[in-house]
Amino acid sequence: MSIAVLGAGAFGSALAVALATRGPVTLWGRSTGWGRENPRLPGVTLPDAVTVTGDLPQATRADTLLLALPAQKLGAFLADHAAHLDGKTLVSTAKGIDLTRLTGPSRLIASACPAATVAVLTGPSFAADIARGLPTALTLACADPGRGKALQHALSTPVLRLYRSSDVTGAELGGALKNVIAIAAGTVMGAGLGDSARAAIITRGFAEMTRLSARLGARPETLTGLSGLGDLMLTCSSVQSRNFRFGHAIGSGSDFDSGTTVEGAATARAVTRLAAELDEELPIAAMVARLAQGAVSVENAMEHLMNRPLKEE
Ligand SMILES: NC(=O)c1ccc[n+]([C@@H]2O[C@H](COP(=O)([O-])OP(=O)(O)OC[C@H]3O[C@@H](n4cnc5c(N)ncnc54)[C@H](O)[C@@H]3O)[C@@H](O)[C@H]2O)c1
């Protein structure tokens, strides 16, 4: 299997570093003038086995392409480059729901590249941890069991352990939705509301994740696996998380660099629209969407969530 990573941000670069321990990897990016150390992944020198290129036709000669672009950029990228991508094995690593089409990456890929094999690589993993070779376990989801097994073996390393799933919908929803709840958890901590409040928001957020995912056809056990609960735990508890830090800035009224990729902000809006279409109530996600747009104060958001009608758990 020949492998290229498309998207030379923090995660694409980290995956290239990890997979280069197994053999040659091509890393494609729009701008690659930074040489062997990507500013999005500071302190990491790309090994010789990684070929960095800005030439997409060259990169897409590989049969397996890992798509490491932000979710809101993926649709346009696929539309622009479908001729180079269709027919390949395309593995999405994006954790978000497209705001215009209200679908996850797998359906975006399938509609732009109908002859491609689609897979999703997701789960608890900070780019910096993967690049440093720290032990990490992820989910590799592919509807085709044979192809899924081949990918699982080709993309695992002694420190990057992949579990296989055929539930593509569940795997990608877990990764997208946990980012929304991480913003909520960060907001709680930034506002100084305490660890108990964070536990409550994570737990009730997870209930929203499982409810929406079930409506969209995900298997419940996928949500309790690495791609759902596992990633939720990581992202809601670490300042390494950009979604958590974004929420923390909202809660504490601090500035936040708008150039940072924060998938949960747009995904909260997408989820709110999706929930309305499905007549499903997701109060935390809805509040995150409003907080992220500055449409409600933290105080009013918390008051609203705490004073909803009392209900059964
Ligand atoms: N960073 C992590 O720890 C991590 C871990 C797991 C999954 N992810 C997921 O990976 C995805 C990418 O995140 P990241 O951390 O690499 O973000 P990043 O901000 O570090 O990098 C994004 C990259 O995408 C490129 N890009 C944006 N639009 C593009 C386009 N139209 N064409 C080509 N390139 C384009 C940018 O130039 C940039 O290099 C996100 O969905 C994220 O949730 C990230």
Ligand SMILES: O=P(O)(O)OC[C@H](O)CO
């Ligand atoms: O930095 P974040 O919040 O985008 O999280 C990165 C990964 O998704 C964690 O698994």
